[in-house]
């Protein structure tokens with residue numbers, strides 16, 4: 394009936410006025426983002442989004458990640474276009490919890506990965522222009538709010554070894570040079586201030602083994618819950 398509808402409206406209305414604190418976890422491929430995020434699933438106030446990579450591996454049955462690694466010249470534009478969509482989906486999804494945590498963002502897709510494809514000549518200038526226009530439009534006009542970036546900073550060698558150890562089939566063609574380039578682009582963006590930073594950055598030493606990460610989890614918890622207040 395009517396009263397049910399108005400309760401719902403006021404519920405979502407109050408949420409809309411109080412958008413969640415949003416924390417994005419960034420870092421090289423293999424830096425440990427997924428493991429880091431897992432730790433935060435235990436907090437009832439935190440909504441942790443699953444890795445977007447599962448979508449990239451199955452877009453209506455197509456493994457876009459695999460296509461992209463096998464033939465980057467042919468598939469990078471298509472892949473990045475879908476990455477952008479899945480990121481926008483996560484950035485704009487309403488949640489009931491006061492804190493949203495997600496892996497990567499539309500910013501790292503643009504500043505680290507699209508930029509790298511362009512640097513390597515794997516996408517045409519016109520393709521880069523179209524992706525950039527979508528990025529500019531989306532960040533200017535859609536409700537993408539970032540409050541904190543947690544940068545899991547690794548040496549490229551460490552990230553490379555972790556990728557080799559986990560043995561994800563799509564990634565077996567990855568070269569050390571690629572990991573070094575992606576590392577440098579993260580550094581330029583998150584440490585050297587060469588691109589627009591949408592929010593403050595908390596940099597964490599992610600070369601550490603899992604057993605030594607506890608103080609870093611705590612650091613992140615403090616920052617995050619402090620923002621909530």
Ligand code: DGT
Nearest residue numbers: 421422423424425426427428446476497502506564
């Ligand atoms: P983690 O938990 O830190 O080890 O992170 P990963 O490696 O599970 O997740 P992520 O997002 O760093 O990378 C997943 C795969 O997708 C990896 O093979 C790199 C690739 N990737 C992620 N985002 C992009 C992108 O925007 N463009 C391109 N070309 N590749 C991407």
